[in-house]
Amino acid sequence: MSTSSDCIFCKIISGAIPSRKIFEDGQVFAFHDISPVANVHFLVVPKIHIQSLNHLKPEHEAVMGRMLRVGSAIAQDLGLGESGYRTVINTNADAGQTVFHIHLHVIGGRPMGWPPFGK
Ligand code: 5GP
Ligand code: ZN
Numbered sequence: 581m582s583t584s585s586d587c588i589f590c591k592i593i594s595g596a597i598p599s600r601k602i603f604e605d606g607q608v609f610a611f612h613d614i615s616p617v618a619n620v621h622f623l624v625v626p627k628i629h630i631q632s633l634n635h636l637k638p639e640h641e642a643v644m645g646r647m648l649r650v651g652s653a654i655a656q657d658l659g660l661g662e663s664g665y666r667t668v669i670n671t672n673a674d675a676g677q678t679v680f681h682i683h684l685h686v687i688g689g690r691p692m693g694w695p696p697f698g699k
Contacts, residue, residue, distance in 0.1 A: 584629040589681035593627055602654055607646045610654055619689025620658055620665070624651045631680045633671045644682075651686045660688035668696075 583590045591597040593609045600612040602622055613621040626643045630636065636644065648667070655665045665688030670677040 582628045584681070587629055587679075587681050589623075589625050589679055589683065590629050593625065603650060605646075605650075607643045608650050610650055613685070618687045618692075620655070620660060621685065621687045622651075622654065624654075624684040624686065626682060630682045632677060632682060633669060635682075647682075647684045651684050655686050655688060658688070664688060666692055 583594070588597060592599045592611060593604075599614075602610040602612065604610065604627075607627060608624055609627055610622055610624045613623055624647045626640070626647060628640075628643065630640060651667055655661065665686055668685040668687065669682065670685075
């Protein structure tokens with residue numbers, strides 16, 4: 581299925597739910613996270629509905645590559661190229677995935693710890 585009627589990110593892509601859009605092309609959509617964890621925190625999603633990394637198929641390789649390239653280009657446009665930024669895709673409960681439409685988090689503008697475990 582290319583879109584899911586009960587998916588919040590499909591609704592953001594279609595415009596049914598408003599977002600602070602940064603960029604879109606035929607394959608991907610990028611927008612600011614509603615609850616940022618740093619000065620810069622945006623998401624890059626595929627326009628087709630893919631639930632998680634566990635659902636990737638060979639035909640998704642191009643869009644996954646596009647997500648990384650767009651995330652990197654936006655991060656550099658926002659001035660993070662030199663200072664740095666983190667790219668994260670959470671999968672399922674242990675990683676804290678809450679929206680089941682793949683999304684690349686791009687986070688920057690503050691130092692971050694590693695490894696990234698919470699309390
Ligand atoms: P996850 O925990 O699944 O890796 O990340 C989901 C992210 O989506 C969270 O950082 C959350 O703040 C963000 N998010 C959830 N709902 C919305 C929304 O309606 N609009 C925007 N812009 N971000 C959202
Ligand atoms: Zn979706």
